[in-house]
Amino acid sequence: MSSSDARPPRDVTRNDVARLAGVSSAVVSYVVNNGPRPVAEATRTKVLDAIEKLGYRPNAAARSLITGRSDLLGLIVPDVSNPYFAALAQAVEVAARAKSMNLVLAQSTTGGIAPLVETLSGHLVAGVITATAPEPEAVAVALRSRVPLVRMSLATPTERLAIWPDYYGGARAAVRHLVEVHGHREVALVIGTDHPEATDEPMDDRERGWRDELVEAGLGTGHRIRVHWSSAGGLAAAALLVSAHPGVTAAFAASDQIAIGLVAGLQRAGRPVPGAVAVTSFDGSPGAEFAVSPLTTAGVPLARMARAAVAEVLGTVPKSRSYPTTLVVRESCGCGVTGPGNG
Amino acid sequence: MSSSDARPPRDVTRNDVARLAGVSSAVVSYVVNNGPRPVAEATRTKVLDAIEKLGYRPNAAARSLITGRSDLLGLIVPDVSNPYFAALAQAVEVAARAKSMNLVLAQSTTGGIAPLVETLSGHLVAGVITATAPEPEAVAVALRSRVPLVRMSLATPTERLAIWPDYYGGARAAVRHLVEVHGHREVALVIGTDHPEATDEPMDDRERGWRDELVEAGLGTGHRIRVHWSSAGGLAAAALLVSAHPGVTAAFAASDQIAIGLVAGLQRAGRPVPGAVAVTSFDGSPGAEFAVSPLTTAGVPLARMARAAVAEVLGTVPKSRSYPTTLVVRESCGCGVTGPGNG
DNA sequence: GTGAAAGCGCTAACAC
DNA sequence: GTGTTAGCGCTTTCAC
Numbered sequence: 001m002s003s004s005d006a007r008p009p010r011d012v013t014r015n016d017v018a019r020l021a022g023v024s025s026a027v028v029s030y031v032v033n034n035g036p037r038p039v040a041e042a043t044r045t046k047v048l049d050a051i052e053k054l055g056y057r058p059n060a061a062a063r064s065l066i067t068g069r070s071d072l073l074g075l076i077v078p079d080v081s082n083p084y085f086a087a088l089a090q091a092v093e094v095a096a097r098a099k100s101m102n103l104v105l106a107q108s109t110t111g112g113i114a115p116l117v118e119t120l121s122g123h124l125v126a127g128v129i130t131a132t133a134p135e136p137e138a139v140a141v142a143l144r145s146r147v148p149l150v151r152m153s154l155a156t157p158t159e160r161l162a163i164w165p166d167y168y169g170g171a172r173a174a175v176r177h178l179v180e181v182h183g184h185r186e187v188a189l190v191i192g193t194d195h196p197e198a199t200d201e202p203m204d205d206r207e208r209g210w211r212d213e214l215v216e217a218g219l220g221t222g223h224r225i226r227v228h229w230s231s232a233g234g235l236a237a238a239a240l241l242v243s244a245h246p247g248v249t250a251a252f253a254a255s256d257q258i259a260i261g262l263v264a265g266l267q268r269a270g271r272p273v274p275g276a277v278a279v280t281s282f283d284g285s286p287g288a289e290f291a292v293s294p295l296t297t298a299g300v301p302l303a304r305m306a307r308a309a310v311a312e313v314l315g316t317v318p319k320s321r322s323y324p325t326t327l328v329v330r331e332s333c334g335c336g337v338t339g340p341g342n343g
Numbered sequence: 344m345s346s347s348d349a350r351p352p353r354d355v356t357r358n359d360v361a362r363l364a365g366v367s368s369a370v371v372s373y374v375v376n377n378g379p380r381p382v383a384e385a386t387r388t389k390v391l392d393a394i395e396k397l398g399y400r401p402n403a404a405a406r407s408l409i410t411g412r413s414d415l416l417g418l419i420v421p422d423v424s425n426p427y428f429a430a431l432a433q434a435v436e437v438a439a440r441a442k443s444m445n446l447v448l449a450q451s452t453t454g455g456i457a458p459l460v461e462t463l464s465g466h467l468v469a470g471v472i473t474a475t476a477p478e479p480e481a482v483a484v485a486l487r488s489r490v491p492l493v494r495m496s497l498a499t500p501t502e503r504l505a506i507w508p509d510y511y512g513g514a515r516a517a518v519r520h521l522v523e524v525h526g527h528r529e530v531a532l533v534i535g536t537d538h539p540e541a542t543d544e545p546m547d548d549r550e551r552g553w554r555d556e557l558v559e560a561g562l563g564t565g566h567r568i569r570v571h572w573s574s575a576g577g578l579a580a581a582a583l584l585v586s587a588h589p590g591v592t593a594a595f596a597a598s599d600q601i602a603i604g605l606v607a608g609l610q611r612a613g614r615p616v617p618g619a620v621a622v623t624s625f626d627g628s629p630g631a632e633f634a635v636s637p638l639t640t641a642g643v644p645l646a647r648m649a650r651a652a653v654a655e656v657l658g659t660v661p662k663s664r665s666y667p668t669t670l671v672v673r674e675s676c677g678c679g680v681t682g683p684g685n686g
Numbered sequence: 687g688t689g690a691a692a693g694c695g696c697t698a699a700c701a702c
Numbered sequence: 703g704t705g706t707t708a709g710c711g712c713t714t715t716c717a718c
Contacts, residue, residue, distance in 0.1 A: 024705045061407035062695035086429035105448040264633045367689040405711035
């Protein structure tokens, strides 16, 4: 501690273990990796003892250098502080750890993910799971470095290397509940956008689901509000809804975060949910239960999706790429509410 | 593509670059690392061109192997899907990336963190930031592998390698607001616990702050509820509060998550916040604004703390270890509420 | 200002 | 069933 530890004492290496156990370093390797060659039980025990005694821990860098792969797995999300992506990250971390993989978390808050994929691939990650839509350059980088880039929970599904919730079906179920169970005729859509000014954005499957469900019921699709994918966006949507769409009696929010803000904003504007306006949403995040009006929401099976995404990174072709949602019925739709309401 | 790519084509290495640029591999190294030796401008350009042309990317494993360190930084949290830890993780990721470090995220959902520290140190991480209290064995592992283990946002501050919000001061401010501004005399504490049955847990500084503030105001400290650190816990606390502490007119919740459940539960129990019970809490998480009653909460400066924690991992002794909170005043305390209330 | 070369700790042929 | 050994891609000392 006196000098600025100029050169840290070397870690205990596989050779130290071999020496103490009285075997060759190869045998230590076979024991540590359970292969690729068999080891006699007695020898194995000696090695294990030596490892224990020395507190030996394999150097992941050396291993990666030779194998060309690591036990690292990249995860790119727009922003982990968003509860949906937080839930996604937690599910992926659990799924990764179940496969003895470590998660490297990267946020794409600003700009493209190509530099992130580049960095990650420099770490020889087994693959990258992205919840941010990769721009063409990012895809090119992944291809060039031969790193599987698995899209997870993106609104515009691809056929290859992607896992997504059934946005379309979930949205239809959430809208159908409003129409069939509660009899609403004017159902607005409140959806997010990443490019507020862009007009040629591909249509989100949740929007498609909302539209088709209304059309099939013979209802109009004139009420559509686009805001940020956040509770603040939902708050803004509430203001818009009361001012520009006064006749609306129900709304489908494309995410719980939006719904949380929407429901709070509606309440503040004197249009309580579900009394004045019924709301359903999409995600099934834990916080939905504690919204100003507990949210009825299409629940996404993140744990299963995460396992599928990790498996896909590891080279397993998943049985299914689209995961059905389950409508969690609470109160924001008008169900089970006592007192003044339109149930 | 026909065979199962038995042996992936070797990546482009530093030698390829050297060959193309017509220099030695050492020079490539000097260019890539900006040192440790100077390189002529013309040579540098040639090298850079070759790198560009070949799409060369340094192999992090090889670099780590020789330097004995990586640009990886470990972060251990109990559960990223908890909004507080999600916010913490996002702040740490940003702070890490600002220092060109990559975050390896590990969750300690079950059991001790020693195995995680062990794994992380095998990856030669520059350090580990933990928001889960390390058990003695974890500390020993970190010591043995000479990995700095920085505690972040732990309720029981240490003197070394730790960064924390001013739990004590923040709690006092939140309680003081209830007492001095709103005149409450019976202020309950709703706090979490990791070991529901343990009785010898060290006292959380938030509890100490709550107690001292009340004592100095000449008030009683008889109302204390311990639940899980979650919104579900807050919901349970609401039930307990109405049944076992009917005289209470205000409560300080030790976390926003608890407060969110508490406020929702109180509302459901017909004791609206802040009308019937005023509430303040601790954290300042984004979601607090959208609680059933927008939360007045002691805001924690996570971004600054994250920068300090990352700096500490990197060997900088922080100017400060304790970070003051800022009371964000909204409505749950009774401020700015029109209509029936006890403002 | 540049090059040659010695390993970092580990894996996996290959030899015995 | 075990040992020997040749690198993996990179950094850095040391010569020039």
